[in-house]
Amino acid sequence: MRKLQFKLLKRIALGAILAIPAIPTLASRQPFDGVVAQVDDQVIMLSELEELRMVSAEQQPGMNRMPVDEQRRDILNRLIDDKVVLVKAKQDTTIKVSERDIAPRVEDAISRYVEQQGGEKKFETLLKQTNGMSLAQFRARLSQQYLDQSYRQKLQVKYVGDHEPSNQQIREFYERYKDSLPLQQNSLRLSHIQIKVKPGAALEKAAFLKADSLIKRLDKGEAFADLAKKYSDDYSGKEGGDIGYTKRGTLDPDYERAAFSLDAGDYSKVPVRSRFGYHVIKVTGKKDQEIRTSHILVRLVPESADSARTAKLVDSLRAVSIKDKNFAALATRFSEDKKTKDHGGNLGWFTRDKLDPRYLQAVDSLKEGGVSGPVIIGDSYHIFRLDGVAPERKMTVDEDWAEISQIARNYFLNQKLSTFIKKWRETVHIENRLAQFKNLPDAAQGFDEGVQPAGNETAPN
Numbered sequence: 001m002r003k004l005q006f007k008l009l010k011r012i013a014l015g016a017i018l019a020i021p022a023i024p025t026l027a028s029r030q031p032f033d034g035v036v037a038q039v040d041d042q043v044i045m046l047s048e049l050e051e052l053r054m055v056s057a058e059q060q061p062g063m064n065r066m067p068v069d070e071q072r073r074d075i076l077n078r079l080i081d082d083k084v085v086l087v088k089a090k091q092d093t094t095i096k097v098s099e100r101d102i103a104p105r106v107e108d109a110i111s112r113y114v115e116q117q118g119g120e121k122k123f124e125t126l127l128k129q130t131n132g133m134s135l136a137q138f139r140a141r142l143s144q145q146y147l148d149q150s151y152r153q154k155l156q157v158k159y160v161g162d163h164e165p166s167n168q169q170i171r172e173f174y175e176r177y178k179d180s181l182p183l184q185q186n187s188l189r190l191s192h193i194q195i196k197v198k199p200g201a202a203l204e205k206a207a208f209l210k211a212d213s214l215i216k217r218l219d220k221g222e223a224f225a226d227l228a229k230k231y232s233d234d235y236s237g238k239e240g241g242d243i244g245y246t247k248r249g250t251l252d253p254d255y256e257r258a259a260f261s262l263d264a265g266d267y268s269k270v271p272v273r274s275r276f277g278y279h280v281i282k283v284t285g286k287k288d289q290e291i292r293t294s295h296i297l298v299r300l301v302p303e304s305a306d307s308a309r310t311a312k313l314v315d316s317l318r319a320v321s322i323k324d325k326n327f328a329a330l331a332t333r334f335s336e337d338k339k340t341k342d343h344g345g346n347l348g349w350f351t352r353d354k355l356d357p358r359y360l361q362a363v364d365s366l367k368e369g370g371v372s373g374p375v376i377i378g379d380s381y382h383i384f385r386l387d388g389v390a391p392e393r394k395m396t397v398d399e400d401w402a403e404i405s406q407i408a409r410n411y412f413l414n415q416k417l418s419t420f421i422k423k424w425r426e427t428v429h430i431e432n433r434l435a436q437f438k439n440l441p442d443a444a445q446g447f448d449e450g451v452q453p454a455g456n457e458t459a460p461n
Contacts, residue, residue: 037076038431039083046437049076076434081421082152088424089151097154100244102146104251107235109142110135115378116357160416165408173408174397181395181407186352189388190363191345193317193330194337196380197310199302211271211278211298218267224282224294233277233299241282241294248289252276259283259293275379276300307376314374314381321371327385336380349390349399359384 037044053075066074089095117123124135131138156162165173174181199207214227225240236243248256252274259281262268267282277300285292317334321327328344335341352360362372366386374381397404 034433034437036432036434036437037080037083038429038433039080040087040428042083042087044076044079044083049079049434052079072434076432080430080432081418081425084421084424084428084430085152085155085417086148087428089155092155092158095151095154095158097147097150098244099143099147100239100242101246102143102150103236104243104246105146106139106143109146110139156413156417159420160413162413165405165412169412170401170405170408171397173411174404178394178397181404184349184351184390184393184395184400187349187390187393188352188355188363188386189349189390190347190359191327191331191385191387192337192340192347192382193314193321193327193335193345194380194382195310195314195317195334196336197302197307197376199300200306203300203303203306207278207298207300208271208273211280211296214280214296214298215267215269215271218280224267224280224296227280228294228296231298232296234295234297236295237297241296242284243293243295245285245287245290245292248291255279255281255295256291259291271298302379310381311374311376314383318371318373318383321383321385327371345385346387348402349388349393 034046035043036046036049049072053071056075057071114120114123117126120135127133127135127138133141153162210231214231217227218224225242228237228239228241231237232241234241248260250256251259254274255272258268258272258279262281262283264283264286268280271278272281273279276297278298280296282294283291284294317330321330328346331345332341335345337345340346350359356377358375358377362375362382363370363384363386366372366384368386368389370386372382372384372386374383376382395404
């Protein structure tokens with residue numbers, strides 16, 4: 001029974017095949033690498049295998065009780081399954097994916113990385129130091145991973161659907177497998193109050209009028225693409241404003257709400273406000289829960305006076321919360337984070353290694369119950385309260401609902417998909433070369449220069 005539970009634990013700790021993270025980690029390069037497996041034209045690198053093995057061991061300490069060779073064999077089989085799915089998806093002529101479809105997600109991910117590192121130059125320096133690549137190379141790598149992920153997701157939807165488990169199924173899953181769920185290490189429980197930095201009235205009015213003037217020019221017959229190329233503040237302007245097909249739930253909610261209300265061929269008759277500014281939106285295609293849009297963005301960027309005004313307000317809320325010990329009540333009343341304000345600003349538990357570095361920096365020196373000073377993250381100021389510290393904890397369905405829901409979803413999808421993968425494995429060429437690698441170290445410090453595969457096969461430059 002314990003062995004069966006542990007096999008399940010490994011499966012759900014890694015997640016469903018299609019849920020392997022797409023955003024590459026900024027891990028240091030290894031001095032040696034090599035091809036450990038090939039599935040048709042898809043290769044799996046030794047560094048990829050070791051990175052996932054170490055991440056899995058961190059998330060599930062019980063995995064360390066397995067011999068290292070067994071860990072590698074198990075995870076490599078998972079990676080091979082992942083490549084089998086990708087190969088079958090690319091062979092399926094009914095599945096179409098283009099770079100245009102994933103471009104918004106790529107740029108959004110890069111923007112988040114840049115923001116987290118404090119600017120583009122700092123991010124480029126970090127890329128060079130840790131991965132030895134330029135921003136352009138990183139963007140290309142990220143684009144390829146998002147393309148591959150899109151292929152896999154579309155194949156999954158075609159064969160097993162994309163249904164979310166019900167609340168009852170999630171609770172039943174938790175009760176059955178709670179002892180096999182990964183332990184949460186070195187965790188912090190946080191609450192926060194978030195106040196957005198909003199542009200002043202004069203900036204709002206000017207941006208609205210500019211977007212409205214472009215709508216009037218469209219009404220007179222000017223071409224949407226020409227206006228987008230000339231006036232849009234978004235990267236898509238050079239493409240005439242086209243951002244391709246996107247699934248419902250992918251883009252800004254206000255943007256999507258307006259876009260899905262339009263018929264194909266129509267454009268918005270009034271400027272649409274999103275967190276980025278004012279948009280003029282044109283719908284160029286619709287299918288199921290996907291929509292193709294072009295847009296012209298008049299970006300709204302707050303001025304320094306707007307930021308100073310917001311910081312002063314947030315600092316006053318901090319002072320009141322410390323004096324009156326009413327942080328939760330203030331969060332409910334003033335916080336602009338819709339997901340947490342009705343719960344007193346409760347963000348829940350985070351492991352330190354998964355916590356946004358800016359969040360961690362804000363709370364790292366606090367004692368339990370302490371409140372941080374104002375911290376600007378993205379377009380908002382935050383104050384954080386450290387509600388709890390736990391060196392090790394088990395997940396509970398009440399405090400970790402979102403993560404348990406995702407694990408349950410991955411598990412159910414993986415169960416359905418595994419039947420198909422078993423059949424697909426027989427139709428593709430699979431070459432497992434793990435046995436060629438001798439004396440691999442059991443350490444996260446990196447591979448020794450002297451470690452070589454039996455066949456002397458190294459990764460291409």
